[in-house]
Each structure stands twice: as C-alpha cells, then as structure tokens.
Amino acid sequence: MPRIGVFVCWCGLNIAGTVDVERVAEAARAIPGVVHAETYKYFCSEPGQNLIKQAIQEKRLSGVVVAACSPSMHESTFREAARMAGLNPYLVQIANIREQCSWVHTDREEATVKASAIVAAMVAKVRRDEPLEPLKFPVHRKALVIGGGIAGMQAATDIAEAGCPVILVEQGPNLGGRMAQLSETFPTLDCASCILTPRTAEVARHPLIEVLAYSEVREVTGYVGDFTVKIARKPAYVDWDKCIGCMLCQEKCPRKIPSDFERGLGSRKAIGVNFPQAVPNRPVIDREHCTYFEKGKCGVCAKICPVGAVDFEQTETVREEKVGAIVVATGFDVLPREAFGEYGYGKYPDVIDSLAFERLNSSSGPTDGVIRRPSDGKIPREVVFIQCVGSRDPDKGKPYCSKICCMYTAKHAMLYRHKVPDGQAYIFYMDVRAGGKGYEEFVQRAVEADGALYLRGRVARVYPEDGRLLVKGVDTLSGQAVEIAADLVVLATAAVPREEARGLAQILKVGTDEHGFFSEAHPKLRPVETMTRGIFLAGSVQAPRDISESVAQASGAAAKVLALFSRDELAADPLVAAVDESRCSGCLACQPICPYHAIEPKALKDRQVASVNAGLCQGCGACAAACRSGAMKLKGFTDEQILAEVGTLCL
Amino acid sequence: MSLTWEPRIVGFACRWCTYAGADLAGTSRLEYPAAIRLIRVPCSGRVNPSFVLRAFQRGADGVLVAGCHPGDCHYTSGNLFTRRRYSLVKRFLEYLGMEPERFRVEWISAAEGHRFAQVVREMTADLRRLGPNRKMREET
Ligand SMILES: Cc1cc2nc3c(=O)[nH]c(=O)nc-3n(C[C@H](O)[C@H](O)[C@H](O)COP(=O)(O)OP(=O)(O)OC[C@H]3O[C@@H](n4cnc5c(N)ncnc54)[C@H](O)[C@@H]3O)c2cc1C
Ligand code: SF4
Ligand code: FES
Numbered sequence: 001m002p003r004i005g006v007f008v009c010w011c012g013l014n015i016a017g018t019v020d021v022e023r024v025a026e027a028a029r030a031i032p033g034v035v036h037a038e039t040y041k042y043f044c045s046e047p048g049q050n051l052i053k054q055a056i057q058e059k060r061l062s063g064v065v066v067a068a069c070s071p072s073m074h075e076s077t078f079r080e081a082a083r084m085a086g087l088n089p090y091l092v093q094i095a096n097i098r099e100q101c102s103w104v105h106t107d108r109e110e111a112t113v114k115a116s117a118i119v120a121a122m123v124a125k126v127r128r129d130e131p132l133e134p135l136k137f138p139v140h141r142k143a144l145v146i147g148g149g150i151a152g153m154q155a156a157t158d159i160a161e162a163g164c165p166v167i168l169v170e171q172g173p174n175l176g177g178r179m180a181q182l183s184e185t186f187p188t189l190d191c192a193s194c195i196l197t198p199r200t201a202e203v204a205r206h207p208l209i210e211v212l213a214y215s216e217v218r219e220v221t222g223y224v225g226d227f228t229v230k231i232a233r234k235p236a237y238v239d240w241d242k243c244i245g246c247m248l249c250q251e252k253c254p255r256k257i258p259s260d261f262e263r264g265l266g267s268r269k270a271i272g273v274n275f276p277q278a279v280p281n282r283p284v285i286d287r288e289h290c291t292y293f294e295k296g297k298c299g300v301c302a303k304i305c306p307v308g309a310v311d312f313e314q315t316e317t318v319r320e321e322k323v324g325a326i327v328v329a330t331g332f333d334v335l336p337r338e339a340f341g342e343y344g345y346g347k348y349p350d351v352i353d354s355l356a357f358e359r360l361n362s363s364s365g366p367t368d369g370v371i372r373r374p375s376d377g378k379i380p381r382e383v384v385f386i387q388c389v390g391s392r393d394p395d396k397g398k399p400y401c402s403k404i405c406c407m408y409t410a411k412h413a414m415l416y417r418h419k420v421p422d423g424q425a426y427i428f429y430m431d432v433r434a435g436g437k438g439y440e441e442f443v444q445r446a447v448e449a450d451g452a453l454y455l456r457g458r459v460a461r462v463y464p465e466d467g468r469l470l471v472k473g474v475d476t477l478s479g480q481a482v483e484i485a486a487d488l489v490v491l492a493t494a495a496v497p498r499e500e501a502r503g504l505a506q507i508l509k510v511g512t513d514e515h516g517f518f519s520e521a522h523p524k525l526r527p528v529e530t531m532t533r534g535i536f537l538a539g540s541v542q543a544p545r546d547i548s549e550s551v552a553q554a555s556g557a558a559a560k561v562l563a564l565f566s567r568d569e570l571a572a573d574p575l576v577a578a579v580d581e582s583r584c585s586g587c588l589a590c591q592p593i594c595p596y597h598a599i600e601p602k603a604l605k606d607r608q609v610a611s612v613n614a615g616l617c618q619g620c621g622a623c624a625a626a627c628r629s630g631a632m633k634l635k636g637f638t639d640e641q642i643l644a645e646v647g648t649l650c651l
Numbered sequence: 652m653s654l655t656w657e658p659r660i661v662g663f664a665c666r667w668c669t670y671a672g673a674d675l676a677g678t679s680r681l682e683y684p685a686a687i688r689l690i691r692v693p694c695s696g697r698v699n700p701s702f703v704l705r706a707f708q709r710g711a712d713g714v715l716v717a718g719c720h721p722g723d724c725h726y727t728s729g730n731l732f733t734r735r736r737y738s739l740v741k742r743f744l745e746y747l748g749m750e751p752e753r754f755r756v757e758w759i760s761a762a763e764g765h766r767f768a769q770v771v772r773e774m775t776a777d778l779r780r781l782g783p784n785r786k787m788r789e790e791t
Pocket of ligand 2: 576577593594595596597598599612616617618619620621622623624634
C-alpha cells in the first residue's frame with residue numbers, strides 16, 4: 001500500500017487568500033493511500049522544507065505531493081528536500097494550485113474544489129511513479145574540430161592548451177581557410193599570412209592537436225560525451241609520411257591548370273600545394289586534371305620524387321575515433337560565378353570578385369602583389385567596387401547583410417591607392433555598415449586619406465567599350481545618373497554557406513537556417529551551441545563573420561567544450577523512453593518519429609524489437625504516442641499515469 | 652444535475668509552451684473560468700488520442716490539446732505530428748456526433764498568457780451553451 005504525504009502551501013495569502021487550504025488538506029486525507037496531509041505558510045522556506053523531511057521520515061512516506069506554485073518554480077527545491085530525507089526525488093510531484101488556480105480564479109468555492117481535484121490528480125500520478133536515478137554518461141576528454149580555418153584553429157588551440165587532445169579535420173589539403181587567400185586585413189592592415197602563418201605552425205606543432213588534412217567526417221553516432229566518428233582520408237596519391245616536402249614534383253609537372261585558390265587568375269600544377277607556406281607542406285594530385293590518370297602516361301612526378309612518395313594506387317582510408325565533443329568550424333564561401341551573372345561577372349575578364357582582388361593584391365599571388373587587370377595585365381587607373389552584390393536582395397533569395405563586405409571594400413580601396421597613387425577608386429554602396437571597434441574610423445580613412453569616392457546607389461549595367469568597362473548607375477543622393485569608364489570592376493559578392501558543409505549538417509543532425517548557415521541553439525543566449533548537446537559552432541559557419549568575431553566565437557565554443565570536459569560523468573534527466581520488450585511487436589513505427597534518431601532495432605533471439613538509446617533520447621514522448629502496442633513507456637509520463645490523471649480530473 | 656451545472660474541460664498542455672503560457676496567465680492575474688484542468692505533458696506530440704477519448708468517456712465536456720506553435724516545438728517536430736494526428740481525431744469525433752466545439756487543438760506559446768485565458772473563456776462559453784457531454788460519457 002502506498003504511503004503518500006500531501007503538503008498544501010498557503011504561499012502567504014497568494015494561495016490561502018482564494019483557496020481554502022484546510023479543506024484541500026482535508027479532502028486529500030480522504031484519498032486512499034494518503035497517510036498524511038498538512039498545510040503551512042511557506043513550504044519552500046527552510047522550516048517548511050523541514051516539515052516535509054520530517055514527515056517523510058516519521059510517516060515513512062513512499063510519495064509526496066506538494067500543492068503549491070508552478071513546478072517551474074520549486075519542483076527542484078522539493079525534490080532535493082525529499083532526497084535529503086531519503087526519498088527518491090522522482091517520487092515528488094507538484095500540484096500547481098497557485099499560477100493555475102488561486103491566481104486566476106476568484107470564487108473561493110470553485111477554486112477550492114479545483115485545487116482539490118488537482119491534488120487528487122497528482123496523488124494518482126505519484127502513486128504510479130517509480131524511483132529513478134539520473135542517467136550518467138562517461139565523458140571522452142577528446143574533441144573533434146571540423147574545419148581548419150581561423151575559427152577551427154583557434155578552437156583547437158584553446159582546447160589543447162587546456163590539456164585536452166584535439167583532432168582537427170580539414171577537407172582541403174592545408175590549414176588556413178579563407179584567410180590564407182587574403183592579402184592584408186582590416187581594420188589594422190596587417191598582412192594576413194603574417195598573422196596566420198605563426199598560428200598555423202603552432203597548431204601543426206602542438207603535441208595535443210592531430211591535424212588530419214584532406215579528410216572528411218563521414219559518420220557520427222553516439223551522443224554528448226561519447227561520439228563515435230568515422231573520418232575518411234581522401235587519396236592525395238602521395239604518401240605524406242614519406243614525402244619530405246621538396247616540391248620537385250610541382251616544379252617538374254608538365255600540366256598547368258587554373259587554380260581555384262587563385263580564383264582562376266593564376267595557374268597551378270596537377271600536383272602541388274596551394275601556396276608556398278601551406279601547412280601541411282605536402283602535395284596533392286588533382287586526379288581530374290592529371291595526365292597520368294587521364295591517359296595512363298606521364299608519371300613525371302613519380303620518376304622525379306627522391307623518396308618515391310608518389311603512389312597512383314593510393315585509396316581512401318577510414319578511421320574511427322571516440323570524442324566527447326564536436327566543434328563545427330567549416331566556414332563560408334562567396335557566391336559562385338555560375339550563380340551570379342549580373343554586371344558581366346563570368347563574361348568579362350575584368351569583372352572580378354573581391355576574393356580575386358585579394359589574390360591580385362597578395363604578394364604571393366599570381367601577379368606578385370602588383371594590381372594588374374586580368375585581360376591584358378595593365379595597371380588599372382580607375383576601379384569601380386560594387387557592394388551588396390547578391391546580399392540584401394530578397395529577390396535573389398539573400399535578404400541578409402553579408403556583414404564583411406563594407407569593411408573589406410574600404411580596405412581594397414585603400415590598398416589599391418597605396419599601390420596606384422594616381423588611381424581612383426569608386427565605391428557603389430547601399431549603406432556603409434562599420435559597426436566594430438575602429439571600423440568607422442577605418443572607413444573614414446579610406447575616404448579622407450585615400451580618396452575613395454563613395455556613391456550611394458545601385459549599378460544598373462556594366463558593359464565593355466573601347467577596351468574599358470562602362471559602369472552605369474545612379475547616385476541616389478544627388479539624383480544624378482553616373483557613368484564611369486573603369487579598367488577593373490570588383491564585386492563584393494554575398495557570403496554564402498559552403499557547399500562542402502551541406503552534407504555535414506545531416507551527418508551531425510544539426511539544423512541549418514533557410515540559407516544553409518548552421519543554426520545556433522538560441523540567437524542571443526546560446527550562440528555557440530547547437531540543439532544537439534555536445535556539438536558547438538565557431539566562426540562563419542553560423543553566419544558571415546570577420547576574423548575577430550570568428551576567433552571570439554571559437555574561444556567561446558572551446559570554453560563550452562572544456563566545461564563539458566571538466567566533469568568525469570555527465571548527468572541527464574532520467575525521464576526518457578524505454579521499451580517493454582515483451583509487448584513490442586518490432587514494427588518500428590516509432591523510429592522515424594523520433595526527432596533525435598534515438599530508436600534503433602535490436603535483435604532478440606527470435607525476433608526484433610525497438611530499443612531506445614537513453615543518451616540521445618530527450619524525453620519528448622512522440623514514440624510513446626505512436627506505439628500501437630503500448631510498449632513504449634516514457635518514464636514520468638506513462639500512459640498509465642496520464643490516464644490516471646484524466647480519470648481523476650473527470651470525477 | 653443541479654441548475655448550476657458548470658462544464659469540465661481537460662487540457663493537455665506541453666510543458667515548454669502552453670503550460671508555461673498558463674503559468675504566465677497566473678502571474679499576470681488574468682481571470683478565467685475554473686472549468687479547465689491541465690495535465691502537464693512533455694510535448695503535445697506525447698498526447699495519445701486514447702487520452703482524449705478516455706477524457707470524454709469519463710465525462711469531460713470538452714478537451715483541449717495545446718502546444719507550441721508549429722515550428723517552435725522544443726523537440727522540433729512533435730507538434731507537427733500533433734497537427735496531423737488531431738485533424739483525423741477531430742473528424743472522427745464529429746463522426747461520432749460530438750460537436751466540434753468540444754475538442755480544440757491550439758498553439759499557445761509561453762508568452763501568450765492572454766491567449767490561454769481567451770481560449771479557456773471561449774471553450775467554457777461554448778460548452779455552457781452546448782450543455783453536458785452525453786454522447787460519449789460512460790454510465791457509471
Ligand atoms: C574578400 C574577402 C576579404 C576579407 N577580408 C577580411 C579582412 O580584411 N579582415 C577580416 O577580419 N575578415 C576578412 N574577411 C572575412 C574572413 O575571411 C573570415 O572572417 C574568416 O575566413 C572566417 O574564418 P572561418 O574559420 O570561420 O571560415 P573559413 O575561413 O571559411 O574556414 C573554414 C575551413 O573549413 C574547411 N571545411 C569546409 N567544409 C568542411 C568539411 N565538411 N569538413 C572539413 N573541413 C571543412 C574549409 O576548407 C576551410 O579551411 C574577408 C572575406 C572575404 C571574402
Ligand atoms: S521520447 Fe522522444 S526523444 Fe525519446 S526516444 Fe521517444 S521519440 Fe525519441
Ligand atoms: S514541446 Fe511544445 S509542442 Fe512540442
């Protein structure tokens with residue numbers, strides 16, 4: 001026989017002013033199974049809690065109902081009190097007679113009757129509760145960071161510096177991400193490689209960071225603290241362990257191909273690295289453009305390699321790792337040429353995007369840092385920059401502001417003027433958004449010191465005339481039509497999610513927004529977490545970000561990972577689903593309904609049944625509602641409990 | 652049955668949105684009829700149609716199933732199942748001869764205390780007009 005105790009709180013006059021608490025206690029005493037009922041002014045106070053503890057011990061209570069404020073207020077207080085008195089905390093239920101009764105009704109009789117009904121329902125529920133223990137999971141103190149751009153490297157370094165090992169997976173052949181393509185960086189104009197190279201070297205050398213370049217994450221299973229990941233190493237057709245990085249192969253390879261890294265402005269060899277300071281400094285063969293793979297002949301690299309590292313037979317290898325947390329830092333891209341044909345982009349060689357301008361301006365770029373226009377190599381005297389190309393344009397499906405373009409365009413105008421002192425930069429803009437430390441001052445410098453001419457308005461057309469590009473637009477401030485004959489047109493194209501990261505969201509079961517940027521758990525309060533526990537975001541994978549913001553967010557993600565790793569075990573709410581195998585028919589109707597992919601088939605001797613991974617289950621109960629055999633049981637909210645509440649409330 | 656008959660509504664409220672919205676109605680001291688009695692569930696997707704039927708069989712005059720707005724479910728997709736499931740259940744109840752006003756599915760967020768109070772007022776008024784549920788109530 002159950003021994004339930006009922007504690008009806010007055011909450012001063014908050015409850016007792018409307019509800020006759022003594023009558024509620026009286027009615028409770030009449031419920032079979034209730035062996036104790038009392039009222040008190042404030043059960044949440046120290047003496048109030050002591051009364052509950054005392055009753056639990058003296059009356060050997062097997063369950064407690066506290067009729068008081070909403071469970072969101074003091075459920076944990078009363079559960080803790082029960083635990084201290086030796087009663088399992090999950091055998092405590094709250095009857096909400098304040099927020100949902102005394103505060104919303106005025107008729108004393110009605111409110112008292114309703115409060116008694118709520119108490120009776122909770123007694124019916126608690127009678128059917130079972131003692132539960134919080135779930136405990138081990139934590140593997142090793143992190144996986146996906147993406148080796150500045151954000152990924154920052155997160156990896158912070159975690160490793162705290163003493164936890166990190167695996168850094170980068171899909172490209174080298175670390176650095178977009179930043180490796182940049183020339184100088186706003187707002188300080190320090191050269192990108194001067195700040196990037198030391199950071200990259202630090203990551204590569206760190207004893208606790210293992211860099212897996214040219215690799216991809218293929219599969220992720222498990223849950224926070226205990227993920228199992230499969231990482232595939234793509235074939236580079238060069239044995240990187242044997243390779244000594246002499247790059248003779250790159251020098252001697254006869255095959256020249258346009259380089260993506262140089263945004264098509266320069267060429268690379270079919271074997272080689274993206275840029276001389278690449279880390280790891282190991283070459284990759286571009287299979288699609290290699291003569292050996294096309295025709296079965298050539299093999300110059302294999303012949304020249306002093307250590308015999310070239311291996312045309314190399315295949316993909318997959319390894320498995322266990323990690324406790326994952327940081328996603330897969331970065332961003334800019335609108336591809338194919339997606340944006342306006343302003344003659346992709347048609348006229350002297351219409352380029354800003355990333356290409358970075359390469360033109362880079363001392364290790366295709367022109368050794370001399371700004372030359374692609375068509376004939378001449379130094380442009382007049383350059384038109386167009387901002388918001390694709391961004392802030394709902395018709396093109398990108399209503400958002402790409403955030404970084406105002407700043408890097410001001411930077412481009414400055415750098416151009418420093419190299420071509422008699423040149424003129426024109427900037428078509430919608431608004432200049434320079435909210436950041438030293439950012440507005442930076443834009444002002446471009447105008448005042450470097451003579452950039454800002455024209456507010458949209459460009460209507462760009463077309464070639466007499467070897468130059470005619471840019472036609474309107475200056476909406478003066479209302480005048482403007483026409484500029486330019487040598488070079490630079491488009492600040494919208495920042496977009498990476499194509500390579502699309503599949504990753506699915507593998508990780510992390511949400512993306514309508515544009516494909518990864519979604520944070522809460523836009524203000526949980527900006528580096530995802531809805532999946534143990535998976536965090538860093539940098540421009542979440543939205544367009546500049547370097548300093550990417551780094552800040554990466555350190556935030558690392559701090560979250562380290563907080564997880566500071567514990568030996570993770571505790572989770574035990575109110576999860578469980579299968580009654582004797583009733584389960586194995587239909588698995590529950591499997592596709594579970595939003596957390598927590599349900600898997602399990603083989604018994606003679607048949608299969610569903611089984612719930614308690615680490616993944618979040619306790620929503622969707623499966624319990626879908627189960628036709630009544631085999632899926634959601635602890636704390638079982639069919640039996642809810643039906644008992646229904647029955648009581650209808651009396 | 653006395654002359655002062657008052658309807659009885661059983662409400663299933665998801666703990667993240669509607670239950671919290673009902674709490675907000677309380678903290679805002681919004682007055683509404685005492686006909687409603689809530690059962691706290693993790694998600695509206697937890698509510699098995701058999702719970703609704705049971706409530707009617709035991710004499711509830713009205714039943715409310717309420718959760719987060721579509722797209723806002725704490726578990727992302729729970730209420731989408733609720734929506735699909737209960738459009739069928741609603742038709743089934745009407746087929747059984749229950750007046751449509753007796754059963755409502757509502758999306759009420761944690762910020763919509765007013766809306767919660769309003770729904771209870773509306774339902775209570777409708778049920779007062781319709782009178783007791785005699786159709787499905789089991790004789791006891
Ligand atoms: C033209 C231009 C100029 C800019 N100038 C400046 C400037 O002057 N100052 C400034 O502060 N910012 C500037 N920025 C912004 C700067 O580039 C970004 O802030 C920065 O690169 C963001 O770093 P990230 O690590 O988030 O992403 P990324 O740099 O994009 O790095 C992401 C990395 O993840 C890898 N990756 C992608 N998918 C996968 C996958 N599935 N698996 C494994 N690895 C993957 C990528 O290969 C890449 O290495 C500029 C941007 C542009 C376009
Ligand atoms: S309760 Fe929800 S999260 Fe848990 S197994 Fe069932 S459907 Fe999945
Ligand atoms: S949590 Fe509110 S409807 Fe799913």
